[in-house]
Amino acid sequence: GAVVSQHPSWVICKSGTSVKIECRSLDFQATTMFWYRQFPKQSLMLMATSNEGSKATYEQGVEKDKFLINHASLTLSTLTVTSAHPEDSSFYICSASISGVQETQYFGPGTRLLVL
Amino acid sequence: AQKVTQAQTEISVVEKEDVTLDCVYETRDTTYYLFWYKQPPSGELVFLIRRNSFDEQNEISGRYSWNFQKSTSSFNFTITASQVVDSAVYFCALINNQGGKLIFGQGTELSVKP
Numbered sequence: 001g002a003v004v005s006q007h008p009s010w011v012i013c014k015s016g017t018s019v020k021i022e023c024r025s026l027d028f029q030a031t032t033m034f035w036y037r038q039f040p041k042q043s044l045m046l047m048a049t050s051n052e053g054s055k056a057t058y059e060q061g062v063e064k065d066k067f068l069i070n071h072a073s074l075t076l077s078t079l080t081v082t083s084a085h086p087e088d089s090s091f092y093i094c095s096a097s098i099s100g101v102q103e104t105q106y107f108g109p110g111t112r113l114l115v116l
Numbered sequence: 117a118q119k120v121t122q123a124q125t126e127i128s129v130v131e132k133e134d135v136t137l138d139c140v141y142e143t144r145d146t147t148y149y150l151f152w153y154k155q156p157p158s159g160e161l162v163f164l165i166r167r168n169s170f171d172e173q174n175e176i177s178g179r180y181s182w183n184f185q186k187s188t189s190s191f192n193f194t195i196t197a198s199q200v201v202d203s204a205v206y207f208c209a210l211i212n213n214q215g216g217k218l219i220f221g222q223g224t225e226l227s228v229k230p
Contacts, residue, residue, distance in 0.1 A: 043220045043221065049217070095161070105218060107160060
């Protein structure tokens with residue numbers, strides 16, 4: 001149980017294009033979903049927290065107009081990187097929890113984004 | 117402020133050795149939760165254990181065991197008879213009961229050589 005999927009697993013795009021990443025909880029309903037960014041050899045950095053049907057809460061320093069998050073249902077959250085640039089290249093990983101922010105987060109397999 | 121410290125950046129052992137990954141945390145909350153996650157080279161974070169601050173019992177799951185000591189604010193993770201498949205980055209994490217964010221340590225990269 002508690003499986004989270006992400007799609008796509010790999011994406012290469014040209015600078016200036018937008019990229020959408022999907023995060024799905026496959027066998028449970030996720031009240032809260034989280035988006036993280038991870039640079040090589042570093043820990044995870046929380047970008048934003050989203051609750052179904054409401055606006056995402058972004059961490060300080062994360063541009064909400066750059067990283068659009070939509071949590072349309074209890075099983076799906078999307079992250080759109082708008083007008084991507086090479087510095088946006090990173091490993092993006094989502095997680096989902098069943099009943100709140102203090103509950104166990106189950107992580108997706110991550111998406112590697114390379115912007116040329 | 118909350119903080120998680122994993123002082124060991126990299127550990128290298130030979131298969132079948134026991135290895136302990138250290139985790140020290142800081143929090144002013146009385147109710148909090150501690151976690152360990154495994155991140156193999158594929159990238160996915162695999163949940164290993166969750167422990168609340170009121171449960172100091174040590175836990176064993178197969179070759180994995182955890183030692184939670186509030187007196188020293190530590191939540192150490194031991195792998196017995198390590199295997200090559202145990203090679204990964206291991207993260208210790210902390211969250212409080214007020215809905216704060218999950219605080220990760222810097223991770224310990226474990227390399228188990230045959």
